[in-house]
Each structure stands twice: as C-alpha cells, then as structure tokens.
Amino acid sequence: MSNKVDFDDYTNNYNELLRESTGFFSANEEYFARYKIELVRKMVNRKPGRILEYGCGIGRNIPFLRTAFPSAHxxxxxxxxxxLEIARRDNPDTHFFVERDEAHLTEPVDLIFxxxxxxxxPVAQRAGVTRKLFDRLAPGGELFVFEHNPFNPVTRRIVDNCPYDEDAVLLKPTELKSLIKGASLSVEGAGYCLFVPPRLSALTWLENVLGWLPLGGQYWVRGLRPT
Ligand SMILES: C[S@@+](CC[C@H](N)C(=O)[O-])C[C@H]1O[C@@H](n2cnc3c(N)ncnc32)[C@H](O)[C@@H]1O
Known part of the structure; x- marks a missing residue:
C-alpha cells in the first residue's frame, strides 16, 4: 500500500477513469449507481426519512438516492x-459537508449508504469510522456498505490499474461484517452483486439468484442499529 490517495486530485476526471476501468462491464457509469441504489430500495426495512451518503465523492449516487426515496431528506x-464542490454544483438542493473528526449531523439518520x-x-481507522456511522444512525436505522469483491480476479485487476485505487486495501466480506458487528450493529444480510453486464439483458435475472456466489464484481453488507 502507498500513501493515501487524495480524491481532490481526481475530481475532474473521476468519471472518465471509472469509465476506462469498468467500461467493459457497462459503458454508462451511471449504471453502477442506479444498480446499487435499486438493491437498497428493495431491501430497506422501512421508508427512510433521513439518508446520509458517507463518502459521496462527486455525488454520483445522490440523484438516484433522491429518486428512489423521494420523500427523504x-x-x-x-x-x-x-x-464536494462538484457534488454541490450538480445537486444544488442537497446538503453536503466535509467529514472532520467532530460530528456534523444535527439529527440521526435512518439510512446510511x-x-x-x-x-x-486506512485499516487502523476503519473500526472508528464504523462506530461513527453507528452513532449517526437512529435506532432501527440501516447501514448499507458496498465494496469491491477481493475474490474476483477482474475486480482485483481493475483496482490494480486504477490510479485513484493506489491506496486501496480491499476487505473480504467477513472483515466488513466484523467491523459492523464490532460497532454494535447487527449484520442483517450480505451478498455478492454485479455479475452480469447490462448489455446481456436476457441474463440479468441471474443477479437475483447468484448473491451467494463469490464471483460478483462487488458485494454488499447490511447492518442494523438495534432499537
Ligand atoms: C471511490 S470514491 C467513491 C465515491 C462515491 N461513494 C461513489 O460511489 O461514486 C471513494 C470516496 O471515499 C472518500 N473517502 C476516503 N476516505 C474517507 C473517509 N475516511 N471518510 C469519508 N470519505 C472518505 C474519498 O474522498 C472518495 O470521494
């Protein structure tokens, strides 16, 4: 692992780099945002009133979150x-804030994406970040984390070749689940995803049945803050 990547250096060509590395799967980088949020929309326990996207970058997922949960803040x-400057420019109706050590949210949220x-x-900071996410959730609130699947050789190759992944240390689902449990959240589900490129539309039904198979490009884990 090398020094931590500063995403301030990649804001202008973030989408371009993403397209270069994942274009073989989908030429439309919006596909990944829509796909993940649709999964979350189908899985949430209850309609969230307040949602936080933690680590939202340039805000690619925000329009899809707003569409999927139209009544949520x-x-x-x-x-x-x-x-965040780009995220604000492209999503003028959404509130964005810089993460520092102190808490910035005034009210707890029902869903963190x-x-x-x-x-x-950095590995040593992950438990602390997960506890911070726990603190920000309302009782009964849900956390959805999507990560690259380290068992998928294609994913590993993409990460190895992507300039903004230079600092990446991939986590196995078991590691992410331990972090979530360690922060007093219960793990309520997990699965692999992104198996089938959208151009193979006749096969997209497979996405719904292959969640157990560690070959998806990514995986997700769902945590719940007990009431
Ligand atoms: C690969 S980008 C993903 C951005 C966005 N979630 C998306 O799906 O397009 C990773 C983002 O995580 C942010 N990040 C890295 N470490 C972070 C931390 N400790 N707290 C919050 N955000 C962090 C980076 O600044 C960057 O914007």
Missing amino acids: VEGSDISQAS VAGVFHHI
Whole structure:
C-alpha cells in the first residue's frame, strides 16, 4: 500500500477513469449507481426519512438516492473538499459537508449508504469510522456498505490499474461484517452483486439468484442499529 490517495486530485476526471476501468462491464457509469441504489430500495426495512451518503465523492449516487426515496431528506459527506464542490454544483438542493473528526449531523439518520469507501480508509481507522456511522444512525436505522469483491480476479485487476485505487486495501466480506458487528450493529444480510453486464439483458435475472456466489464484481453488507 502507498500513501493515501487524495480524491481532490481526481475530481475532474473521476468519471472518465471509472469509465476506462469498468467500461467493459457497462459503458454508462451511471449504471453502477442506479444498480446499487435499486438493491437498497428493495431491501430497506422501512421508508427512510433521513439518508446520509458517507463518502459521496462527486455525488454520483445522490440523484438516484433522491429518486428512489423521494420523500427523504438526503445529505452527502466526504473528506475531499474538491469532490464536494462538484457534488454541490450538480445537486444544488442537497446538503453536503466535509467529514472532520467532530460530528456534523444535527439529527440521526435512518439510512446510511456507503459505496467504495472502506477500501480507501486506512485499516487502523476503519473500526472508528464504523462506530461513527453507528452513532449517526437512529435506532432501527440501516447501514448499507458496498465494496469491491477481493475474490474476483477482474475486480482485483481493475483496482490494480486504477490510479485513484493506489491506496486501496480491499476487505473480504467477513472483515466488513466484523467491523459492523464490532460497532454494535447487527449484520442483517450480505451478498455478492454485479455479475452480469447490462448489455446481456436476457441474463440479468441471474443477479437475483447468484448473491451467494463469490464471483460478483462487488458485494454488499447490511447492518442494523438495534432499537
Ligand atoms: C471511490 S470514491 C467513491 C465515491 C462515491 N461513494 C461513489 O460511489 O461514486 C471513494 C470516496 O471515499 C472518500 N473517502 C476516503 N476516505 C474517507 C473517509 N475516511 N471518510 C469519508 N470519505 C472518505 C474519498 O474522498 C472518495 O470521494
């Protein structure tokens, strides 16, 4: 692992780099955002009133969260100030804030969505970040974390070749589940996803039955803050 990547350096070409590395799967980088949020929408226990995307970057997922949960108040946070400037420009009705050590949210949220962030957090800081997410959830609130699947050789190759993944230390699902349990959340489900490129539309039904198979491009874990 090398020094921590500063996403401030990648704001202008983030989508381009993403397209270059994942274009073989879907040429439309919006596909990944829509796909993950649709999974979350189908799985949530109850309609969330307040949602936080932690590590939202340039805000690619925000429009899809707002569409999937039209009555919710949606916020985004990140440590990259330059990414948040783009997120604010593209989503003027959404509140974004820079993550610092102190808490920024005034009210607890019902749903926290985290996609592709944990592998950038230094290993020693991951437990602390997960506890912070627990603190921000209302009782009964849900945490959905999406991560790259380290068992998938194609995913590993993408990560090895992507400039903003230079600091990436991938986590296995068991590691992510331990972090979530260690932060006093109960693990309420997990699965692999992103098996079938959208152009093979006749096969997309497989996405619903292959969640157990450790060959998806990514995986998700769902945590619940007990009431
Ligand atoms: C690969 S990008 C993913 C951005 C967004 N979630 C998406 O799906 O497009 C990873 C993001 O995590 C942010 N990040 C890294 N460490 C973080 C931390 N400790 N707290 C919050 N965000 C962090 C980076 O600044 C970057 O914007």
